[in-house]
Amino acid sequence: METELKDKIVSIEKPAIEAPPEWKPMIMGILCNWCSYAGSDLTGTSRIQYPPDIRIIRVPCSSRVDPWFIIKSLQAHADGVLISGCHPGDCHYISGNYYARRRFLVTKKLLNFVGLHEDRVQFSWVSAAEGAKFAQVVAKVSEDIRKMGPLHLYKKENTR
Amino acid sequence: MARVGVFVCFCGANIGDFVDIPAVVEETKKIKDVKYAIEYKYVCSDPGQQMIRDTIVDHRLTSIVVAACSPRMHEKTFRKALSDAGMNPYLLEVANIREHASWVHQKDKEAATEKSCDLIRMAVAKSIANEQLHEISVPVTKRALVIGGGIAGIQAALDIADARIPVTLVEKSPSIGGRMAQLDETFPTLDCSQCILTPRMVDVASHPYIELLPYSEVTELDGYVGNYKAKIKKKASFVNFDTCTGCGTCWQKCPVKVPNEFNMGVDKRKAIYSPFPQAVPNKPVIDAEHCTMLIKGKCGVCAKVCEKGSIDYEMKDEMIEREIGAVVVATGFDLWDPKPYEEYGVGRFKDVITSLEFERMVSANGPTGGVPVRPSDGNVPKNVVFIKCVGSRDEAKGIEYCSKVCCMYTAKHAILLHHKVHDSHAYVFYMDIRAAGKGYEEFVKRAQVETGATYLRGRVSKIYKKGDKLMVIGEDAQIGQVVEVEADMVVLATAIYPYKDNPDLARLLGISYDKYGFLSEAHPKLRPVETAKAGIFLAGCTQAPKDIPDSVAQASATAAKVCALFSGDTMKKDPMIASVNPEFCSGCENCVSVCPYQAIVTEEIPMGHGSEEVRTVSKINEGVCQGCGSCVAICRSMAIDLAGFTDMQIINEIVAI
Known part of the structure; x- marks a missing residue:
């Protein structure tokens, strides 16, 4: 059963057409206001450079992120999604990131089930002091998505 | 029909050098719904804000997007510009093209420009879904609850009460005073601890704005900032405090002897007792666990000798309620149990004692009359070894953190030992000497030079008994x-550790705590006395190890916070909170269980117009909600939404590019 599913994933994920050379990945970043968004601000303040593939949305807490937002991003235009919140135990809202963590584990399973590579959606914990870490995380996600190529599942044509 | 105005900021060269701003503005003008777009050198400057105000009026804009620095930086500034122009301030969105574009893609102007355009598209799309929001006004009950009557709690209560705000001070033991009352003298001045503390204790008891509840515990806290309701258990003292004069006949005659907690078990107290002579209030209580009258119904001596008839064996615990607006938690610290240090003979050798036991012995009102004695034979020790960092800074056996005060009190103990026993000698084994503080380094020098204490840098590996002496083997690195x-006696500087019921208290109050049990502050640097829950503040060692000046300073800081909270009859609260649409709510109550603030309650509403049948729906208390959005994402009927971050706004952002 599992091998079958795996074969399926590969077949669905295989780009129907080769990515054009000018293709750039589009990553939707959803960051919590108190840790990761502040951390991404610090990346800027420290002038640490990272790949320009990410577009950032601010939410109060990682627990605000509905799996719907992830699916919708992939459906609309994104080749990958990065969700980032406070480190476990450091949540500004006491326990929000724990709910987020559980919810995302299930979301990953769903992505697997529908035949998407689960690394299209990644999660990280970045504190307000970790500007350098945020740059590393974006670089890694960007590289992973570049390796996977454009997501053709829902899009008729990929312009980016 | 939305009419969005977009202001793109150069931020001098910060954005202008790395993003092609004229191109961004051209691109922005192509967005549907954008009626006006302009670039400006510094939008946050006064003329920049004036431009926003004028444009809002001239172009009848319905929402505003400022593409500039992070919203964490200037969102408030621009919101004010909107409200000055008569527009609802929450119709603003900020596109962060500085921290998220120009500063992080400095080598790729084309990509930074493209990204800036995208960020503006997202902000415009979100702003179209923005709704007018209004700050919430919450009434305030002007009474503070201080939990813990140590020096931090005393200071907080006095400072708040001096601002003519009523305070309820709850202390779990029969007297206020806390750990500081147990100390003999204090570093670095060798002030007598009791002499400086007891006047403050008396001030608390006599202050017209302080209600002192000794021998009481907080058992419940409901509500939200400005409107808490606390349930307090007044434990049965079996003594009528109104008639008792504190004469002391009862505890002189009581036949039951119990180890004395105040003296760290060095001597005994009676079953009816007042913890120490300067106790406030100076009224005895009966220890129900040990009193033979209460256990077996035999004795009754105290009732017989009490001339006022104040003893009441039938007394029951009493629950009282207080409506309060803010809470200061100052529950102090306990000592870490040094049992894991078997090589030091803890528990096996009577003459290996803890520093607080030593402190009580050298204290003038202590069990030995101010002279240290060996618990094994009652002799006065000549050679005393002090071992620092017992538990502290020891990942293997103890805890990782530094207890902060041990270096200083050990220096003090070396000096006090010399004062009390002139021909004695102190040996101090230490890892580092941490003496940061006014007059602290000088004080350690005084212990070393004036007192002649021998400081040995290194850990002790073993203590064994040789005759009636203790042989201490250690390294001098x-x-x-x-x-x-x-050595005749060994004193262990055991670590400061939170009380074991701190986690229970934290759960009761709805605040967080760390892995040891210390209560967590909202921000380690910029909000050190606030907790993540509005209206609850921390003072003293309940948050982290501290010395007396730090505890007092922090307590005064909490008082300033409480006074600021109570400065008006109502408080303003951010309107970005969740709300339930009862039409959609199915009453599954998933939101109730995920809310970290217990802000969601259920209510019953009629099934339909005029229907007698009812159904259960969730309801959010807007005073308590902090706007995290956990409930929004968990709601399967999509009945909950979060103002300022609605599903519509976020989806708009996602699909905007």
């Missing part, structure tokens, strides 16, 4: 040799 000291 400075000469690289093993040293052996013949």
